[in-house]
Amino acid sequence: MIQEIEFSGAAMLPKEILHSAPRKLQLVEDLWNDIALHPDEIRLSPEQEAELDRRLAFHENNPGFGIPWDEIKSKLRPGH
Numbered sequence: 797m798i799q800e801i802e803f804s805g806a807a808m809l810p811k812e813i814l815h816s817a818p819r820k821l822q823l824v825e826d827l828w829n830d831i832a833l834h835p836d837e838i839r840l841s842p843e844q845e846a847e848l849d850r851r852l853a854f855h856e857n858n859p860g861f862g863i864p865w866d867e868i869k870s871k872l873r874p875g876h
Contacts, residue, residue, distance in 0.1 A: 809823075
């Protein structure tokens with residue numbers, strides 16, 4: 797785990813993180829895990845909520861439109 801640090805941009809990150817892809821990935825994982833502990837703090841913007849509502853309404857009004865996920869997945873990963 798990466799030591800706790802306060803920063804307001806990449807310039808404040810330790811150099812070993814800036815020049816190390818594995819350390820960057822670990823930092824991202826640590827941040828993501830911390831965010832996941834507090835899902836109630838994540839809010840959608842009104843625009844995002846409106847877009848999700850629009851997409852849901854379209855789906856409900858057009859149930860046969862689109863391609864099932866299993867079909868897409870099989871095309872992306874043949875043999876899996």
